[in-house]
Amino acid sequence: MKKLTIKFDKDFYLSIIIGVFGMLTALGMFALSGYMISKSALGTPLYALMILIVTIKLFGFVxxxxxxxxxxxxxxxxxxxLRDIRVELFNHLIPIVPxxxxxxxxxxxxxxxxNNVERLQNILLRVYYPPIVIILTTFITILVMINFNIYAGIVIGISMFISVILIPYLSSKRANLLAMQVQQSEEDYVAEYFDFENGRSELKRFQQFVNFKEKVFKKQNQYEQKKYxxxxxxxxxxxxxxxxxxxxIWCMTILCIWQIQDGVLNAVFFASILMITITLFEQAIPMTNVAFYKADTxxxxxxxxxxxxxSFDEINGGSVHSDALYNAKNLTFKYDFQERPTLKNINFEIEKGQHxxxxGPSGSGKTTLLNLLMGLYSVNEGVLSYNKELLSQIDKEAYVDEINTMLQHNHYFEGTVRENLLIEAKDEEMKQVLSTVNLSYLDLDQQLTKNAENISGGERQRLSMARLLLRSAQIWMLDEPTASLDEHNEENIMHHLLNKDDTIIIVTHNLKYLQSFDHIIVMNEGEILEQGSYAQLMKDKGYLSEVIYYNEQLV
Incomplete structure (x- = not known):
């Protein structure tokens, strides 16, 4: 069970010592103020009062x-x-992303x-610090007060116990429940708003903008009600x-009056005791939110x-008994928020250098299978191996260096074309790869806006391909690499890829170039319907043969 480490360093302990000393100084300052008021009422000489005033000022300065x-x-x-927590959290997240x-x-x-990390800043300042300081200060105050009046010390002790310990303890459970409800409502609202902002253009195009906006407002109102x-x-x-x-304070006032009447307490100290009591409770004001912050943190x-x-450990479906570069045996994969598996009983082998x-149709599991081969996810059941080792157990950083990957949606940075190629290389090499993908007209110092919105979708896709051409990886995994390209650029990219000796795995809807591939995997509804060479699949007259025949009839 992994737990975040909350460390209390020397600064925290120093702040507590200084905080207690500061509170005792404040108590002393107001106690002297009360004593001065009593003395002035009794006609004490001015020079004596001046000494008290200077002392009070000194206490205030301290x-x-x-x-x-x-x-x-x-x-x-x-x-x-917070710095240590962020670093620790990052180190915990790396092994389980994505x-x-x-x-x-x-x-x-x-x-x-x-939000959760930001809330943890309250642990020291608003959960541990206030009660520790006020309890220590109260204990010292009670010890001092007992020397003047034991009953006054008892009243302060009972009162502070109720305010500092009993009421916060009784309130913490309710505060925790409300904090959970607020947080859940906030997450629902943020998720709804996130979808709304990302899909704004789509919603307008399908005339659902107003309806979705009302749903967002509904979530916002629910969140505000929980917060209220x-x-x-x-x-x-x-x-x-x-x-x-x-x-x-009223109990202390009545007690002091009663003891003054009985001659037990000197009236000179009445104002001092009352000022100490009032100041002590004022210093306990930070305790008002301890229950909330404790529940929140x-x-x-x-x-x-x-x-x-x-935990995303791969369930071992057996040992690796294949010399193939990639081997999948009875592979099954399911996203946790889905009821049905995305991939079921997948079996295949990919040899080094194969294309x-x-x-398969949309939703057949092609992209998910490619993501598994990229090492982005671990399988739920079965075996997926690379070079005779389970893919989930190899060094991920080393594996990333060995593969070239292109997803359907790639990110581009606000900056120059050179910066967006994401690799250090000579200008001549960069210009060469840009020329290879028919982007020679782009200057290396040309500025790209956020997500390269100032160039077309096809240019962005070719820029992604240029990134890969600058790398020396010999395994290519590409998801619809020509989806946004015109026919001329599509032919150029596919010709360049299929003439390589590297291992190339491409997810595609395009049937035009299938004859150039060594092996074809046909998928539907998360299963492999058939696989083999183009000639073999056409001879078998299965799913692929039917699709190609149907397309030819349409043409």
């Missing part, structure tokens, strides 16, 4: 200094903790990771703490640890 250093050390400790997207929507995961309910509870919680402090930790403890086409 209090200001302690507040500065307390904030310095506590915030530095928090930033250090498999983790089989179980979480990308928008949900992004919201969780960013949470704030309402926190207001009630705050009221209970204030009520507890007011009752305690616990939930955030739970959510993060739930993600990093996801392989994976064809």
């Amino acid at each position: 209090r200001a200094i302690t507040r500065y250093f307390e904030r310095l050390y506590s915030h530095r400790s928090t930033f250090t903790m 498999n983790v997207f089989r179980r979480y929507r990308s928008s949900d995961l992004l919201t969780q990771m960013v 309910k949470e704030q309402k509870f926190l207001s009630t919680y705050d009221f209970m703490l204030n009520l507890s402090s007011m009752v305690s 616990e939930r955030s930790l739970q959510n993060i640890e739930e993600v990093i403890n996801q 392989v086409a994976i064809i």
Whole structure:
């Protein structure tokens, strides 16, 4: 079970020591203020009052200094903790990406990771720090107060126990439940809004913009209602703490008056004791949100640890007994949010240097199979091997260096063409590959806008191919590499690829070049219907033969 490490460094302990000292200084300052008020009422000489005033000012100066250093050390400790948590979280996520997207929507995961980590900043500043400091300060105050009046010390002890421990403890469960509801509602709202923004143009084109916008507003209203309910509870919680402090102050006032009348307490100390009590409760104000922040941070930790403890170990369906470059045996794969497997009982072998086409209708599992070969996901059942080793157990970084991959949607950066080729090479080499894909008219220093929106879709696809041509990998895995190209550029790209001696695996709907491939895998509904050479499949008169015959009839 992986757990995030919350470290308390020396800065945190220093901030607590300085915080306690600062609170005691504040108590001393207000106690002297109360004593000065009593003395002035009794006609104490002016020079004596001046000494008290100077002392109070000195206490105030010391209090200001302690507040500065307390904030310095506590915030530095928090930033250090957040830095360490982010690094640790990143290290935990690397082994499970992109498999983790089989179980979480990308928008949900992004919201969780960013928001949950940000919430963890409250652990030191608002969960541990306030109660520790106030409890230590209260304990010292009680010890000092007992020397003046044991009953006053008892009243302060009971009151602070109720305010600092009992009420937060009783409220934490409810606060946690409300925090969970708010977070779930927030995730639903963000996911809905994310889909709305990404599909804005599609929604307008199909006249569904207004309907989807209403759904987003509905999710927003639900989130706001949950948030209001949470704030309402926190207001009630705050009221209970204030009520507890007011009752305690009144009890202390009545106790002091009673003891003064009985001659047990010197009236000079009445104002001091009252000021200490009031100041102590004022210093406990940060406790008002401890229950909320405690519930919030616990939930955030739970959510993060739930993600990093996801297991995607490949179920071993047997050992590898094939000399082929790639071997799939009884392979099954299913996304966790789907009920039916995306791939079922897949078996094939790909030899080194073979040119392989994976064809089939949309939704047949072609892209998913290619993603498995790229090492992006682990299989649920069966065996998928590479060079006689299970693909899930090889060094991923080394494997990435050995393959050239092109997805259906590739990312382009705001910058020059040179920067978007994503590899360090000589200008002559870059110009050569651009010429190979018929992009010689693009200058290496030409600026591309966000996601290369200032060039056409076909130019973007050819730019992606140019990236791959600059690499020395000898295995190519391409998903619809000519989907956006005109006939001339399509022929150019396919001719260049199919004349290579490298291992080439292409997912395609295009039947035009199938005769040039060594091996064809025909898929439908997650299964391999047939596979073999073009000549063999046409001779068998199966699915591929029927499709080609049908297309010829249409022409």
